[in-house]
Amino acid sequence: MPYTEWRGGKCRVKWWAGEYLPNGRKKFESASGFEDEGAAWDYGLDREYEVRHGTAIKQRDSKTLMSAYCWDWFDAQDLRPSSMVSYKAIINKRIVPYWGSRAVGDINTFECEAWKKALRAAAERGEISAGYVREILMVFGAMMDDSATRYQLRKISPIVREKRGRGKYKKKVREKKRPQEMATLHRLAVNAYSVWGYDGWTYIWTAAFTGMRPKEMWGLQRCFASPNWPASDPLEPDDEKREPDLERYMSMPALRVQYQHQWVDGERTLVDPKYDSWRTLVVPPFLHEMHKALLASHDSPWMFRSHSGGPLLGTNFEEAYWWPIRDGCAAREGRYAREEIPAVPEMTKKRIYLLRHGHKEWLDEDRHPWVAIETRMGHELGGVEGVYANVTPGMELRIAETLQERWEKFTTEEGNVWLPPFPNPLPVDLANHVPVQVSMSASLDVG
Structure with missing residues (x-):
């Protein structure tokens, strides 16, 4: 069971993380900043439920910096040489400079949407191509999806998959072609x-x-x-x-x-x-x-x-x-x-x-x-x-x-x-x- 304690006017809760220390004692994780002891207690119960059912995300994993995760993810890919070169360039030039100092588990959907909007605005200004934007978002989306489904660094991906009928309609721009004569x-x-x-x-x-x-x-x-x-x-x-x-x-x-x-x-x-x-x-x-x-x-x-x-x-x-x-x-x-x-x-x-x-x-x-x-x-x-x-x-x-x-x-x-x-x-x-x-x-x- 979790237990709570008050420190400096804020309530902290501790719960067993499902692991043991080298000396055999249980390893605990904690969260603080709660105004209400009941809320802290419920939070701890939820974390222990996740531990029992194998869905818990370890705090140390969720705090992995993107600067490290990006390259761990890249090394795990098995793609054709040209794709690997393209992915490496995108991570080097676009993803790590923007997200590198952030923890994987701290990135939220609103931030991702704002970044997506900024990239598309840059494409509209002619600074980068629309195709390059799609490629950047594809690599970043795969990376964040894997952080949740494959590597258990966070519970769900922060990437919103666009659904038809949502948001402002934009006709897909296709390359103008003539019949080949x-x-x-x-x-x-x-x-x-x-x-x-x-x-x-x-x-x-x-x-x-x-x-x-x-x-x-x-x-x-x-x-x-x-x-x-x-x-x-x-x-x-x-x-x-x-x-x-x-x-x-x-x-x-x-x-x-x-x-x-x-x-x-x-x-x-x-x-x-x-x-x-x-x-x-x-x-x-x-x-x-x-x-x-x-x-x-x-x-x-x-x-x-x-x-x-x-x-x-x-x-x-x-x-x-x-x-x-x-x-x-x-x-x-x-x-x-x-x-x-x-x-x-x-x-x-x-x-x-x-x-x-x-x-x-x-x-x-x-x-x-x-x-x-x-x-x-x-x-x-x-x-x-x-x-x-x-x-x-x-x-x-x-x-x-x-x-x-x-x-x-x-x-x-x-x-x-x-x-x-x-x-x-x-x-x-x-x-x-x-x-x-x-x-x-x-x-x-x-x-």
């Missing part, structure tokens, strides 16, 4: 050729016609590219991440999304793709021929090389490659001389990731089965649909056919479409495979 992609690809050579030309068409994520493209090795794979598959037969039916793709060109390229502990590392979305992507014939030409022009292990011939990871890709491609740039003289590159107005200030969005639009527009679309995009179907649905070879072939039809329609209807010369002769007669490209590029002298 072939003419726009062609202008991007031509600019990419000026900025980056045949690697750039092929990169734009590959992004648009496969829907691969950027870091998956950075991690695409020549052994997994359509001219070589699956004959060159380097994985062991019992590797669970390996395509289970390699024979299926012996008769239709396909590339394998096996890795993405990321920094891990300061080292360039091939890691599993996002959401463990290993997948095989059938490619249309015109893209397959581009890949053949590109691989014949170099002996790098990477499909797409940087300006220096190395991997794209580690380059300032946005500034050195993508921005000049979409926004254009002035003429340049000297060793790396080139003519002025015109902007592509439809893509100015836009993310290259929108090429992946555009690929999804095409698949939807051509009315392919949902399971084939989601699998190609690297998504996993849930529920009954995910259990029963299956991607057949016929579905994949139809996707390749509609993508090829889209390419051929563009090159036919546009007429004299500029196409770059192949970088190196191939060990096959290209005239039998892509006569339109050969005939149009043969007379061009692009240096």
